[in-house]
Amino acid sequence: MIGSFTFENLPCRVVFGSGTLAAARAEIERLGGQRALVLTTPQQEAQGKALGAALGPLYAGIFAGATMHTPVEVTARALAAMKACDADCVVALGGGSTTGLGKALALRTGVNQLCIPTTYAGSEMTPIVGQTENGLKTTVRDAAVLPETVIYDIDLTTTLPVGLTVTSGINAIAHAVEALYARDANPVTSLMAEEGIRALARALPAIAAKPDDRAARSDALYGAWLCGVCLGTVGMALHHKLCHTLGGTFDLPHAETHTIVLPHALAYNAPAVPDAMARIARAIGASDASKGLFDLAKRLGAKVALRDIGMPEGGIDRAADLAVTNAYWNPRTLERGAIRGLIARAWAGEPPVISKAA
Numbered sequence: 038m039i040g041s042f043t044f045e046n047l048p049c050r051v052v053f054g055s056g057t058l059a060a061a062r063a064e065i066e067r068l069g070g071q072r073a074l075v076l077t078t079p080q081q082e083a084q085g086k087a088l089g090a091a092l093g094p095l096y097a098g099i100f101a102g103a104t105m106h107t108p109v110e111v112t113a114r115a116l117a118a119m120k121a122c123d124a125d126c127v128v129a130l131g132g133g134s135t136t137g138l139g140k141a142l143a144l145r146t147g148v149n150q151l152c153i154p155t156t157y158a159g160s161e162m163t164p165i166v167g168q169t170e171n172g173l174k175t176t177v178r179d180a181a182v183l184p185e186t187v188i189y190d191i192d193l194t195t196t197l198p199v200g201l202t203v204t205s206g207i208n209a210i211a212h213a214v215e216a217l218y219a220r221d222a223n224p225v226t227s228l229m230a231e232e233g234i235r236a237l238a239r240a241l242p243a244i245a246a247k248p249d250d251r252a253a254r255s256d257a258l259y260g261a262w263l264c265g266v267c268l269g270t271v272g273m274a275l276h277h278k279l280c281h282t283l284g285g286t287f288d289l290p291h292a293e294t295h296t297i298v299l300p301h302a303l304a305y306n307a308p309a310v311p312d313a314m315a316r317i318a319r320a321i322g323a324s325d326a327s328k329g330l331f332d333l334a335k336r337l338g339a340k341v342a343l344r345d346i347g348m349p350e351g352g353i354d355r356a357a358d359l360a361v362t363n364a365y366w367n368p369r370t371l372e373r374g375a376i377r378g379l380i381a382r383a384w385a386g387e388p389p390v391i392s393k394a395a
Contacts, residue, residue, distance in 0.1 A: 044225050044270070053262065054189070054191065055251075061092060061151060070149060072124045073097055073127065073151070075096070075098070075100070076128065076129045081130060085130050088128065088130055103131060105291050106168075106169040106291065108168075115138055116145060119142065124148070126149045127148055131155050131156075132156035133156065133208075143184075144166060150184040151184065152187045155197065156197060157194075159262070159264045161187045164178055174281045174286075203339045204290075205261075207299060208292040208296060210233070211276055211299045214313075215276050216267035216273075217231070217316055218310040219272050223271070229263045231316050231317075234260070234317060238322065239253075240256035241257065274368065275369075276298060276303070278365055289347055293339070296340070297342065300327045301389045303330065304379070304391045304392075305392075308369065321333060331388055360380070
């Protein structure tokens, strides 16, 4: 029997396929844009300028300073760039860092966004932006930060390095994992979540074996889209709280942090969500969901220890304190000691351990 639920369909236009980058100019025009500011990281500036040239008279300029965790000082510089070139819309070309900057600008100015992801972050499908100020990362959920249009072009992902492909893909899986046990979960989102996990779990090993496998790249981008929809539709829990805490406090790389923490956060919640655990295990083809995700990351060459991506051992207690600060929903009661234990295991790169709640 299907019980009562609420499902909200977010108003975002998606253009998916191969060669779809060529639709960027028409999509800006469709939104009524006349002067577009292209956003990228420093590493993708050349790609951004090439896109700008393709936009012709719609191209107002480029800001190539996007960086992870969306620091407010970077947003301030991008706002100045918008004003200087009189931009009336933004085009975010890149991964989660660039998408986050576009959202931060939309939150402050209300401009329309065209988002063109080049990784599997999934944040392009959400009305959520995380921002960092004075070493603390906070999130804002507001309809104003949801991109109006997203262009998914498989061609833009075929050169994504295998290492980043793996961590970006597991980061996307994390969105779907938490969607399966979200407080406001519903049958539609849960279908998307399981299918998204399955698509990525199938695609990532194939890409690791053959990075230019277009079918696998298509599966991965499709899975990332589904996982992103899940992230934008229902609430998240402990895993995302931990990753925001660790990333913002210790300036850790976003996707790698998600990859390392996910099996441990899932093991913590496992006793409270047996149905979700069964669906995740089925989707990844493993007997145990948390250990299966840990083994997948390790098998694909991803780092599995927070110490290997820059977290100091002395930060474990601080992270545990921050993780239980400010009440938020989680399927299992937040226990500071148990959370410290999972952070310590994640720091050391040990396998996840399922323990019953106190």
